[in-house]
Amino acid sequence: MSETADLVVAEGVAKSFGDNHVLRGVSFRVPTGSATTVIGPSGSGKTTLLRSLNALDVPDGGTVTIAGVRVNFAEPVPRDLLVRYRAQSAMVFQSHNLFPHKTVLQNVLEGPVVAQRRNAAEVRSEAVDLLERVGLADKCDEYPHQLSGGQQQRVGIARALALRPKLVLFDEPTSALDPELVGEVLSVIRDLATEGWTLVIVTHEIQFARQVSDQVLFIDGGVVLEQGPPARVIGSPEHQRTRQFLDRVLNPL
DSSP: OOTTSEEEEEEEEEEEETTEEEEEEEEEEEETTOEEEEEOOTTSSHHHHHHHHTTSSOOSEEEEEETTEEEETTSOOOHHHHHHHHTTEEEEOTTOOOOTTSOHHHHHHHIIIIISOOOHHHHHHHHHHHHHHTTOGGGTTOOGGGSOHHHHHHHHHHHHHTTOOSEEEEESTTTTSOHHHHHHHHHHHHHHHHHTOEEEEEOSOHHHHHHHOSEEEEEETTEEEEEEOHHHHTTSOOSHHHHHHHHHHHOOO
């Protein structure tokens, strides 16, 4: 795959929960090595879109291709294909989801060693390097309860990267943090974008989205109403609903 190819191609992705149509035919592309942010009001479908990309919530329809692995969700998906599809991406959740009874290092090792069955010694070396990258090399033997929320989230990022994913998904990674801890997590994500990782980030941090994004998707009612570079979508939105949302977020008083 060339450096300019689209790593992700989503076409007509749909997802309902009962009578609630959360995603209504969402289509977009994510170029390799780019950062895409997804913004929109609560309940707009942002998190469901992210979970659909990872097939944590299996879509009801549409096709998604990640790193050349294509799945048509309108048809029954063979288990081996779904496993291969899921292996292309890794998720960083809102609330860390670390194993409380395992050390920081053990949390990072868990996925590669247990799920991917990789060599433990090799993975350990990579895990230590990743923890150093996120500024936590001195916390390897500590447990999650001994860390701040920001530190726990940085462990979550290292854990996702340890899976060697082609695509890293972030589901509002700062929403559960105290305001003073937000910056340290956003700094790590900004570094990943600079290093050329392919990222899709659901966020309510609009200024961060403006700074880090190659493209922004604005979603409302399960539909992508606007997409494009941040200078246009955030700086000069075309859709009235986008303007209304940004005005309320950026000028709350």
